[in-house]
Amino acid sequence: MTHRFPVHVYYEDTDLAGIVYYANYLKFIERARTEWVRDLGIDQTELKANEGIVFAVRRVEADYLMAAKFDDDLVVTTTLDTISGARIVLSQAVTRDKDMVFEAKVTLVALSETGSPARLPAILRRNLH
Incomplete structure (x- = not known):
């Protein structure tokens, strides 16, 4: 499952x-x-x-491949790589037309209110399988 999210680059982003x-x-x-x-x-x-339960970013590996500029229209794609009891690993890419501008591998964890690891919510696990 790949999710697509459009982003327009504003002056404040540059x-x-x-x-x-x-x-x-x-x-x-x-x-x-x-x-x-x-x-x-x-x-x-x-x-x-x-x-x-809240989600927190545990790790990000990022590659900046080419510059995006003011007024560009970008698309962020998010794809699930792996899921475990308390962790999700995603691949995310930012593209402009067919050009890859940025890519990242992001590890998310579920945390309790006290900040300790928690199991991923059942609805999330169910909707991802």
Whole structure:
């Protein structure tokens, strides 16, 4: 299952040269992950309130492949690589037309309110299998 999320590059996303500031790619892929989870039928606010579970990024491996610029239209694709009891590994890519601009491998973990590892919610596991 691949999720697609469009991103338009605004002036605020760029540096003086009009190139997307490197840290903003992390924001782009975070927004895409949020919408991916929402599209799986999970309300993260309710998940926290009802079950005390939140998601946290444990690891990001990122490759910046080419510059995106002001006014570009990008697409973030999110693909599930692996899932275990408390961990999800995703591949995320940012493209402009057919060009790969940025790619990342992101490891997410489920945490309890106290910050200790928690099992992934059943609805998430069910919707991903």
